[in-house]
Amino acid sequence: MARIARLTYYPVKSCAGIDVPAAEVTRTGLxxxxxxxxxxxxxxxxxxxxxxxxxxxxxxxxxxxxxxxxxxxxxxxxxxxxxxxxxxxxxxxxxxxxxxxxxxxxxxxxxxxxxxxxxxxxxxxxxRVTGGETPGAAAFPDGHALLVASESSLDTLNERIAAGQGEPVPMDRFRPNIVIAGWAEPHREDDARELTVGTARIGYAEQCVRCQVPMIDQETGARAGPEPIRTLATYRRSPQGGVVFGMKAAVLRPGQVAVGDEVIVHSWAGPSPSTAAAEPPFTATASRPAESV
Structure with a gap:
């Protein structure tokens, strides 16, 4: 059973986030x-x-x-x-x-x-009206109201990083608002199209194309690349350019959310083409800066 594992909001764009046990989801997110x-x-x-x-x-x-x-x-x-x-x-x-x-x-x-x-x-x-597959509203993120990622996605990424003799990265490198636990397969958030989280309902807008921010240590503010972008480039390349991790969502119905709440997916899409391994060479700093920093 999928559940909310972590809720985080970021008062000032690009500054540190604050974890909370519960929150009200508004039209523009947490x-x-x-x-x-x-x-x-x-x-x-x-x-x-x-x-x-x-x-x-x-x-x-x-x-x-x-x-x-x-x-x-x-x-x-x-x-x-x-x-x-x-x-x-x-x-x-x-x-x-x-x-x-x-x-x-x-x-x-x-x-x-x-x-x-x-x-x-x-x-x-x-x-501010946001686009993507599900339109919505947002404050000052780069993209949409919510950024959603799953623990299984991070686990798979870190397994691949470790296989390449690299150091695993924490979830805060990706700065999500909602982290989901309980999915056996990685990157299921990419395929979820409409979800209930707590009493709120959210809809998939688009995958999150990552820039160089995940290569910055969020505790020290030091550049710590090339991971995780280097490893993501081997299997998470977007057809539009760059690499992807997590999905951006719009709020369809405001409501209450709390850590431990069940996540119910009402509709799914087919597998994303970005899950295929990428063969061409990739330059980490060349990804399109489209994430919610």
């Missing part, structure tokens, strides 16, 4: 998931891809306050601005706006990254 992001004064989005140190930032939403901490940095707590001065945002085919947060947060991130940075949050009128 509450407070990627509702803030760091940008440049020119509205360029700053992520782990060029700035892996962001992985070490531990954000917490405390009611109307946002707490930020990172190794070697003084902790900061600021009030959350629900509205105010805005900055344009453009990502994954969506153009919108974000609300400028406290200037002290801008200074904190600028000092961490060694470049001018600003922290923005969702506007009260935030509206």
């Amino acid at each position: 509450p407070n998931d990627r509702v803030f992001q760091v940008i440049t004064p020119d509205s360029e989005i700053l992520t782990q891809r060029p700035h892996p140190v962001l992985a070490t930032v531990r954000p917490r939403v405390l009611g109307d306050r946002l707490a930020l901490s990172a190794p070697g940095r003084e902790d900061l707590v600021v009030g959350i601005r629900r509205d105010g001065p805005r900055r344009p945002v453009s990502m994954a085919g969506w153009d919108g706006e974000g609300v400028r947060q406290d200037p002290r947060a801008d200074e904190w991130f600028s000092d961490l990254l060694g470049r001018a940075a600003e922290l923005i949050g969702l506007t009260p009128d935030h509206h």
